[in-house]
Amino acid sequence: MGATLDMEQYFLFNSRLGIPLPDLKENWEEYDIDTRHGILLHWEKIRGSIPDRIAELEKTINLKQSQLSDESNFIRSCELNSEISELASIINDLWLWYRTQQDISSEKIHR
Numbered sequence: 475m476g477a478t479l480d481m482e483q484y485f486l487f488n489s490r491l492g493i494p495l496p497d498l499k500e501n502w503e504e505y506d507i508d509t510r511h512g513i514l515l516h517w518e519k520i521r522g523s524i525p526d527r528i529a530e531l532e533k534t535i536n537l538k539q540s541q542l543s544d545e546s547n548f549i550r551s552c553e554l555n556s557e558i559s560e561l562a563s564i565i566n567d568l569w570l571w572y573r574t575q576q577d578i579s580s581e582k583i584h585r
Contacts, residue, residue, distance in 0.1 A: 481516035484509075491568055492527050494520055524572040528565050535561050 485494035496517065502510065535558055542554040 481512045484513050485516065485520070491564060491571070492530075493523065493568070493571070495571065521572060524568050528568050528572075531561050531565050531568075535565075 482494070484496065484498055486497035487494045496513070498505075498513075505513070538554050538558050538561070542551060542558070545551045545554060
Protein backbone atom coordinates (compact mmCIF):
# COMPACT_ATOMS: atom_id res chain seq x y z
CA MET A 475 0.00 0.00 0.00
CA GLY A 476 2.91 2.38 0.72
CA ALA A 477 4.20 2.04 -2.83
CA THR A 478 0.85 3.21 -4.17
CA LEU A 479 1.00 6.35 -2.04
CA ASP A 480 4.55 7.02 -3.22
CA MET A 481 3.37 6.80 -6.83
CA GLU A 482 0.87 9.62 -6.31
CA GLN A 483 3.74 12.12 -6.53
CA TYR A 484 3.97 11.30 -10.25
CA PHE A 485 0.35 12.25 -10.85
CA LEU A 486 -1.64 15.45 -10.58
CA PHE A 487 -5.40 15.53 -10.03
CA ASN A 488 -7.21 17.10 -12.97
CA SER A 489 -10.39 18.67 -11.62
CA ARG A 490 -11.97 18.97 -15.07
CA LEU A 491 -11.61 15.26 -15.82
CA GLY A 492 -12.02 14.13 -12.22
CA ILE A 493 -8.97 11.84 -12.29
CA PRO A 494 -5.23 12.14 -11.63
CA LEU A 495 -3.09 12.45 -14.77
CA PRO A 496 0.60 11.69 -15.23
CA ASP A 497 2.81 14.58 -14.16
CA LEU A 498 6.35 13.36 -14.78
CA LYS A 499 9.07 15.87 -13.99
CA GLU A 500 11.86 13.91 -15.65
CA ASN A 501 12.33 12.00 -18.88
CA TRP A 502 11.03 8.45 -18.64
CA GLU A 503 14.55 7.00 -19.01
CA GLU A 504 15.72 8.89 -15.93
CA TYR A 505 13.43 6.91 -13.62
CA ASP A 506 14.72 3.59 -12.31
CA ILE A 507 12.94 0.42 -13.42
CA ASP A 508 11.07 -0.02 -10.12
CA THR A 509 9.76 3.54 -10.28
CA ARG A 510 8.68 3.08 -13.90
CA HIS A 511 6.93 -0.14 -12.98
CA GLY A 512 5.17 1.54 -10.04
CA ILE A 513 4.08 4.48 -12.20
CA LEU A 514 2.65 2.12 -14.81
CA LEU A 515 0.80 0.07 -12.20
CA HIS A 516 -0.63 3.21 -10.61
CA TRP A 517 -1.69 4.49 -14.03
CA GLU A 518 -3.44 1.19 -14.77
CA LYS A 519 -5.48 1.60 -11.57
CA ILE A 520 -6.44 5.15 -12.55
CA ARG A 521 -7.11 4.06 -16.13
CA GLY A 522 -9.38 1.30 -14.85
CA SER A 523 -11.57 3.91 -13.13
CA ILE A 524 -12.12 5.93 -16.32
CA PRO A 525 -15.13 3.94 -17.63
CA ASP A 526 -16.91 4.49 -14.28
CA ARG A 527 -16.15 8.21 -14.46
CA ILE A 528 -17.52 8.30 -18.01
CA ALA A 529 -20.69 6.49 -16.89
CA GLU A 530 -21.22 9.13 -14.17
CA LEU A 531 -20.88 11.91 -16.71
CA GLU A 532 -23.23 10.15 -19.13
CA LYS A 533 -25.89 9.98 -16.39
CA THR A 534 -25.49 13.72 -15.86
CA ILE A 535 -25.81 14.33 -19.61
CA ASN A 536 -28.98 12.23 -19.72
CA LEU A 537 -30.44 14.22 -16.84
CA LYS A 538 -29.59 17.53 -18.53
CA GLN A 539 -31.03 16.31 -21.85
CA SER A 540 -34.22 15.40 -20.02
CA GLN A 541 -34.32 18.88 -18.48
CA LEU A 542 -33.64 20.39 -21.89
CA SER A 543 -36.61 18.62 -23.47
CA ASP A 544 -38.89 20.20 -20.85
CA GLU A 545 -37.24 23.63 -20.85
CA SER A 546 -39.17 26.51 -22.41
CA ASN A 547 -36.78 29.29 -21.35
CA PHE A 548 -34.42 29.97 -24.26
CA ILE A 549 -31.54 31.21 -22.11
CA ARG A 550 -31.74 28.17 -19.82
CA SER A 551 -31.90 25.92 -22.92
CA CYS A 552 -28.68 27.49 -24.16
CA GLU A 553 -27.07 26.97 -20.74
CA LEU A 554 -28.10 23.32 -20.68
CA ASN A 555 -26.77 22.82 -24.22
CA SER A 556 -23.48 24.38 -23.19
CA GLU A 557 -23.26 22.17 -20.08
CA ILE A 558 -24.03 19.05 -22.14
CA SER A 559 -21.40 20.05 -24.68
CA GLU A 560 -18.77 20.51 -21.96
CA LEU A 561 -19.61 17.13 -20.40
CA ALA A 562 -19.35 15.48 -23.81
CA SER A 563 -15.96 17.12 -24.29
CA ILE A 564 -14.79 15.78 -20.92
CA ILE A 565 -15.97 12.28 -21.90
CA ASN A 566 -14.05 12.55 -25.17
CA ASP A 567 -10.89 13.56 -23.31
CA LEU A 568 -11.35 10.71 -20.83
CA TRP A 569 -11.64 8.21 -23.68
CA LEU A 570 -8.42 9.60 -25.16
CA TRP A 571 -6.65 9.07 -21.83
CA TYR A 572 -8.18 5.61 -21.52
CA ARG A 573 -6.83 4.64 -24.93
CA THR A 574 -3.35 5.93 -24.14
CA GLN A 575 -2.67 3.01 -21.85
CA GLN A 576 0.95 2.70 -22.86
CA ASP A 577 1.78 6.27 -23.76
CA ILE A 578 3.45 6.87 -20.43
CA SER A 579 6.03 4.21 -21.25
CA SER A 580 6.21 3.87 -25.03
CA GLU A 581 6.17 7.59 -25.84
CA LYS A 582 8.89 8.37 -23.34
CA ILE A 583 11.00 5.35 -24.26
CA HIS A 584 10.94 6.18 -27.98
CA ARG A 585 12.02 9.82 -27.63
